Amino acid sequence: MDDQTTSSGLVTADGQPLKRSLQRAERTRKLTALALVGPLLAFLLVIFIFPIGQMMWRSVDNPQIVNAIPRTLEALQEWDGEGLPDEPVYAALAEDMRADAELPRREQWMGRMGVRLNYELSGARGAIARTSRAVDEFEPPFKEAFLDAHRNWGNPELWQILEREGRPLTASYYVAALDREYDSEGKIVLRDENRRIYVSLFGRTLALSGIILFLTFALGFPIAFYMSTLPMRYANLLMICVLLPFWTSLLVRTTSWIVLLQQQGVINNAAVAMNFISDDQRYSLMYNMQGTIIAMTHILLPFMVLPLYSVMKNIPPSYMRAAKSLGAKPWTAFRRVYFPLTLPGIGAGGVLVFIISIGYYITPALVGGQSGRMISNEIARHMQQSLNWGLAAALGSMLLVGVLILYWAYNRLVGADSLKLG
Amino acid sequence: MDSTAGDDTAFVRFENVQKSYDGEALVVKNLNLDIAQGEFLTMLGPSGSGKTTCLMMLAGFETATHGNIFLDGEKIDNTAPHKRGIGMVFQNYALFPHMSVAENLAFPLEVRKINRSEIKSRVQRVLDMVELGDLGDRMPAQLSGGQQQRVAVARALVFEPSLVLMDEPLGALDKNLREQMQYEIKHIHEQLGVTVVYVTHDQSEALTMSNRIAVFEDGVVQQLASPTELYEHPKNAFVAAFIGENNKLIGTVTEANNGTCTVQLDNGDVIKASAVNIDGVGSKTTLSLRPERVMVIPEKDMPDHMENVFEAEVLELIYLGDHIRTRVRVCGDDEFIVKVPNTGAGHHLAKGRRIDVGWSVADCHALDAS
Ligand SMILES: Nc1ncnc2c1ncn2[C@@H]1O[C@H](COP(=O)(O)OP(=O)(O)O)[C@@H](O)[C@H]1O
Ligand SMILES: [Mg+2]
Numbered sequence: 001m002d003d004q005t006t007s008s009g010l011v012t013a014d015g016q017p018l019k020r021s022l023q024r025a026e027r028t029r030k031l032t033a034l035a036l037v038g039p040l041l042a043f044l045l046v047i048f049i050f051p052i053g054q055m056m057w058r059s060v061d062n063p064q065i066v067n068a069i070p071r072t073l074e075a076l077q078e079w080d081g082e083g084l085p086d087e088p089v090y091a092a093l094a095e096d097m098r099a100d101a102e103l104p105r106r107e108q109w110m111g112r113m114g115v116r117l118n119y120e121l122s123g124a125r126g127a128i129a130r131t132s133r134a135v136d137e138f139e140p141p142f143k144e145a146f147l148d149a150h151r152n153w154g155n156p157e158l159w160q161i162l163e164r165e166g167r168p169l170t171a172s173y174y175v176a177a178l179d180r181e182y183d184s185e186g187k188i189v190l191r192d193e194n195r196r197i198y199v200s201l202f203g204r205t206l207a208l209s210g211i212i213l214f215l216t217f218a219l220g221f222p223i224a225f226y227m228s229t230l231p232m233r234y235a236n237l238l239m240i241c242v243l244l245p246f247w248t249s250l251l252v253r254t255t256s257w258i259v260l261l262q263q264q265g266v267i268n269n270a271a272v273a274m275n276f277i278s279d280d281q282r283y284s285l286m287y288n289m290q291g292t293i294i295a296m297t298h299i300l301l302p303f304m305v306l307p308l309y310s311v312m313k314n315i316p317p318s319y320m321r322a323a324k325s326l327g328a329k330p331w332t333a334f335r336r337v338y339f340p341l342t343l344p345g346i347g348a349g350g351v352l353v354f355i356i357s358i359g360y361y362i363t364p365a366l367v368g369g370q371s372g373r374m375i376s377n378e379i380a381r382h383m384q385q386s387l388n389w390g391l392a393a394a395l396g397s398m399l400l401v402g403v404l405i406l407y408w409a410y411n412r413l414v415g416a417d418s419l420k421l422g
Numbered sequence: 423m424d425s426t427a428g429d430d431t432a433f434v435r436f437e438n439v440q441k442s443y444d445g446e447a448l449v450v451k452n453l454n455l456d457i458a459q460g461e462f463l464t465m466l467g468p469s470g471s472g473k474t475t476c477l478m479m480l481a482g483f484e485t486a487t488h489g490n491i492f493l494d495g496e497k498i499d500n501t502a503p504h505k506r507g508i509g510m511v512f513q514n515y516a517l518f519p520h521m522s523v524a525e526n527l528a529f530p531l532e533v534r535k536i537n538r539s540e541i542k543s544r545v546q547r548v549l550d551m552v553e554l555g556d557l558g559d560r561m562p563a564q565l566s567g568g569q570q571q572r573v574a575v576a577r578a579l580v581f582e583p584s585l586v587l588m589d590e591p592l593g594a595l596d597k598n599l600r601e602q603m604q605y606e607i608k609h610i611h612e613q614l615g616v617t618v619v620y621v622t623h624d625q626s627e628a629l630t631m632s633n634r635i636a637v638f639e640d641g642v643v644q645q646l647a648s649p650t651e652l653y654e655h656p657k658n659a660f661v662a663a664f665i666g667e668n669n670k671l672i673g674t675v676t677e678a679n680n681g682t683c684t685v686q687l688d689n690g691d692v693i694k695a696s697a698v699n700i701d702g703v704g705s706k707t708t709l710s711l712r713p714e715r716v717m718v719i720p721e722k723d724m725p726d727h728m729e730n731v732f733e734a735e736v737l738e739l740i741y742l743g744d745h746i747r748t749r750v751r752v753c754g755d756d757e758f759i760v761k762v763p764n765t766g767a768g769h770h771l772a773k774g775r776r777i778d779v780g781w782s783v784a785d786c787h788a789l790d791a792s
Contacts, residue, residue, distance in 0.1 A: 321483050322516035324503040326530035327581060333504070336529070340520045 052400065059393035062170035064116040065162060068109035069096040073166040076159070081186075085159055090142035097135040119388055120161045120172065127152035160186065173394035198378065198395065202402075205375040208292060209357040215297040216353050217346065220304035224345075227305075228312035235313075242305050245298065254366045257295040261285040261367070287369030295363045300356060304349035311345030347414050355403050375399060432456035432492070433617055434480065434585065439489035441475050441641075449475050451641040453489070457619060459584075462611050464620045466628040467638030468664070473621045476638075477587050480619065482506050493585065504533075509578030509586040509616075513593055515570050517562040523549070523573050524558035530581040548580045551610065568599045575607060579614065589621045604630050625665050629653065637661050653712075658699050659792035662710035669716070669758050671709040675700050675788065683788050685709060689754030694729045695786040706791035713759040714745075715785040718771070719778040728780035734758070736775045746771065752779055 010018040066073065071092040079085040100110045110132050117124035127150040138145040146153040164186060165172060175181060175188055179196035183189045190196070223242065227235045245253055260266045268282045277283070285291060315338065323333035361376040368374070375395060382392035434457040441450040450472045457463045465473040478484040480491060482503035490497055498506060517526050524545050531541045549555050552572035562570055571591060578586050588607075592600045608631050611618050622628055628635045629649040637644045637652065637660070645657045656662035663670065673693065677684040683697040685707055693709060700707050719731060734752035746762045748771060760779055762771065771777070 316514065316516065318512045318514060318516040319518060321481075321503070322510065322512055322518070323529070324483075325481055325506075325508060325510040325587075326533065326577065327504050327507065328529070328533040329504055330502075332533055336533075337518055341518075 055393045056397045056400075057393075058389055059173050059397045060169050060171070061390070062116075062165060062168055062172075064109060064113040065166045066168050068100060068113035069093060069162070069166070071096050071099075072162070076163050076166070079159070079163065081160065081163065083156055084143075084154060087141055087143050089159075090146050090153075091140065093146065094135055094138050094142045097132045101132065101135070115387075116165070117158070117161060119176070119391070120165065121152075121155075121158055123152055124158060124161075126150070127158070157184070160184070170390075173390040174398075176391055177394040177398060198375070201373070201375050201378055202398070204373075205358055208289065208296075208372075208374060209354050211293055212296050212300060212357045213350055213354045215293065216301050216304040217350065219297070220301055220308055220349065221342075221346075224305050224308035224312055227309050228315070239309070242302050246302055250299065250362060251366075253299060254295055254363050257291070257298070257367055258286065261291060261294065286367045287372070289368070289372045291367035291369065292364045292372035292374070295367050296357055296360060299363060300353045303352040303356060307348035307352070308342065308345040311342055311348075315341050343414070347410065351407065351410060354406070358403060359399060431458055433459040433461070433494055434619065435492040436476070436480075437490045437492065439476075439479065439486045439491060441472070441479060441484065442487045448487075449641050450479075450486075453641075453643060455636060455643065455646065457617065460615050460617055462608070462618045462620065462631060462633045464622060464628040464632040464635045465638055466622055466625060466635050466664075469623055471638040472641040473623075473638050474589055477589050477619065477621055481508055481510055481587055507581075507583050507585075509581070509583035511574045511578045511586070511588040511591040513590045515562075515574040515591075517570055517573055517577070519562055521562075522558065523554065523560050523562065523565070526562065526573060527558075527577050527580050530577065534581060544580060548576045551579075552576045552606075567595055568603065571595060571603060572606075575610065579610070579616070583616070585617045585619070587619050587621075590623070591620075592622075592624075592627065600627070601630075607631065629665070637664060639664075655698065656710060656787065656789065659708040659710065659789045662708075662787065662789060663792075667713050667759065669711040669713060669755070671711070671753055671755060672791075673707060673709065675703050675705050675707050678703055682783055683707075685788055687753050691732065691753045693753070693786065694783045695788040696783055698787045699789045701790075707788045708790065708792050710787045710789055711781060711785060713747075714761040714763075716758075716760045716779050716781050718748075718760060718762055719780050721778075729783045730786065731778055731780035734760075734777055734779045736771055736773055736777060739771060739773060750777070750779065 012018055012021045069092075072089060075089040075092040076085060079089060097110060100108050110128060114125035114128035117128065131146065131149045131153070134149050138149075152158050160182075164182065172182075177198050179191050179199045180188050181191050223238070227238050227242075230238065258265070262268070263282050263284065265285075267285060268277075271277050272279055272282065285294065319337050319341065320333050323337040324330065328336065358374075359376050360374060361380060364372055364374045365377050365380070368377070376399070379392045379395045379399070382388045382395070434455075436453045436455040439450060439453040440448055442448050453476060465476060467473050475484060479486050480493075482498070482501060486499065490499055492498065493506065493508075517523075518529065521529065527545045527548060528541050531544060536544075545558065546555070549558055552575060554569060554572055554576070557565065557569065562573065565573065571594075574591065575588075578588075591607075592603050595603060604627055607618075610616075611631075620628075620631060629652075632649055634646060634648055635652055636646045639660050645652060645661045647655075647657075652661060652665050656665060659670070662668050671685075671687055671693065673685040673687040675683050675697075676686050676692070678697050678700065681697055683695055683700060685693050685695055687693065695709050717728065719728070732752050734750035736748060736750050737756065738749040740747040740749075743764065745764055748760045748762050749756075750758050750760055752758045
């Protein structure tokens with residue numbers, strides 16, 4: 001009823017609106033905060049955000065065709081997309097190829113276009129390479145000359161690709177990363193079943209990460225709980241055992257898992273020696289999903305235990321005692337009082353383990369075999385072997401966006417401010 | 423009824439209870455303690471004297487190494503804490519930080535499967551009792567220390583236990599709030615008739631609140647008595663020194679009969695005192711004397727009921743409004759305090775002045791030699 005009590009009406013002693021004074025007071029504080037984080041922010045910008053931006057740019061960047069055959073692309077605009085283009089297009093192509101050959105070697109685009117086209121159509125690179133060597137001798141009519149030089153020039157698909165991808169930006173890496181392709185009418189359709197890999201690989205990566213998350217939680221929670229109840233001396237000893245993996249090279253750890261898990265490894269030999277299994281029934285514990293799960297659970301366990309332990313250590317025992325004195329059975333007291341108080345630790349550990357394992361590379365590569373591969377192995381393959389950086393970038397960007405979405409969802413559900421990372 | 427429970431009026435009974443944490447030292451040494459229904463009993467003692475340990479054994483969070491504890495005639499040594507139905511207020515309150523005030527208060531009722539509407543009305547009633555009626559939706563972290571304290575008390579009472587334990591519940595509050603809460607807890611106790619076992623190391627708190635006080639030292643109950651009794655008739659030198667202010671004179675018993683004795687101090691002065699706790703003629707003793715029971719005797723007016731009169735030199739005067747705290751040298755003791763009531767007549771006390779001070783036999787207790 002009183003106007004003074006509505007928040008907008010409040011003023012300070014000198015008549016300024018209260019909200020504005022408050023904002024001004026807060027601004028100084030914000031500036032100080034910015035000054036404090038400024039250097040790190042700049043550092044991150046240079047070594048982290050900029051490369052990530054580069055990567056995301058690469059996933060859509062498509063300069064090869066535009067630069068290699070500008071005249072051909074212009075001529076192609078007349079083409080109706082049916083069958084093969086007419087003579088002027090071939091003539092323009094011949095001119096483009098001759099002009100490109102004139103350029104100093106490092107500025108030539110034709111070879112790069114060949115590589116680029118080969119992602120879309122196998123054999124396209126060969127066609128370009130062979131033709132560009134012969135193009136100097138070509139006489140009009142160029143169409144026949146081209147068709148003679150390589151049969152791919154008579155493939156309407158190649159021309160459709162040139163028309164579609166003759167732009168500075170492309171979606172084709174994302175199309176490929178989603179197991180899709182363009183059909184002859186330019187529509188995006190699913191690939192043949194036996195050529196779909198990435199979506200199911202993403203799915204497997206998520207599933208494996210989920211399993212690893214669950215296992216680290218199931219193993220880590222009791223350990224962290226036990227450690228938090230111990231006197232400092234023993235807790236530190238256990239903590240060293242938990243941290244030991246951190247102090248050993250990742251490669252050494254993974255290799256020791258190979259020693260343990262392989263068909264002729266320690267576990268199998270022991271099982272055979274104790275007559276649990278016969279010699280021809282040895283478990284296959286690695287070079288498959290089990291291998292990835294076992295080794296990664298071990299490696300990521302500390303990331304779950306540490307935040308859990310730090311949260312649990314700070315829960316006074318009096319809470320559980322209070323709950324019991326109020327009549328709660330031990331299990332009820334745990335469920336309603338202790339467990340909710342560990343949620344910040346579970347959240348932090350869970351986010352850490354899940355996000356790290358989604359992008360994990362080395363362990364699946366070494367012990368994962370075919371069925372234990374994860375998406376990052378595929379990304380690495382495209383960067384190192386097939387050299388399809390655009391596709392690698394598209395997969396990487398999708399991974400990044402996926403993690404951000406997960407983090408956003410976590411934040412919506414639980415609130416990131418409740419994270420307790422140490 | 424268990425025959426060992428014996429005296430049926432005891433609601434809580436500790437019987438020969440001993441407790442050791444490490445198997446080497448006894449933290450509680452042979453505790454025998456009966457607490458009557460509806461009583462407000464305080465365990466008072468310095469830090470580390472084993473009070474919390476006793477409370478934890480009663481609540482069921484520690485097991486007695488030896489002896490038995492009875493609650494309402496039943497032996498409860500093997501009863502799990504959540505089945506004892508004992509309300510408890512912890513020193514740091516132990517309010518569940520992820521639950522609102524109302525949820526905290528509803529917790530003991532929910533685990534007892536009481537229906538929702540009943541829970542709601544009982545929570546509101548107990549919130550009103552501690553005058554926090556409209557703060558039910560707040561989280562504990564949004565409350566002041568005093569408010570949290572009230573919630574903790576309310577939570578220990580909401581399921582209507584017949585016994586409530588409080589372990590230094592006011593330790594974290596500032597002085598004014600602490601005194602206010604002392605009265606509030608006392609009133610709640612009187613209003614509900616619940617039995618309270620209260621732990622504190624603050625003797626004035628114990629004197630204010632309790633029906634009876636058990637003075638702990640080093641795992642032993644030194645004296646169990648009402649506040650008046652403790653103050654007026656301390657049984658030994660520790661209790662006399664721990665409760666209230668106390669002048670201490672050391673000497674040897676030279677004569678003892680009929681409840682009085684004669685004590686010769688080390689400087690040769692002879693004092694008559696009531697023999698409370700002495701080992702007989704020739705033994706060492708500590709004389710205990712409250713500062714307010716020492717009289718400054720007006721010049722040339724020697725009252726005959728004062729058996730002990732000595733000349734003293736005033737060393738220090740502190741004006742405290744209602745009385746003047748006077749430090750004197752008497753019987754070879756420099757730290758002897760006399761509280762001179764501020765009657766307005768004025769004794770013309772001044773530093774360096776020589777005065778006569780005196781006290782009666784009844785006010786001077788001859789205790790153990792500590
Ligand atoms: N959980 C425990 N483990 C080992 N020693 C303890 C434990 N709790 C208390 N003590 C020891 O027992 C003695 C009495 O402690 P306590 O009962 O807490 O005393 P008070 O509450 O009177 O201060 C102290 O010397 C303390 O160090
Ligand atoms: Mg204590």
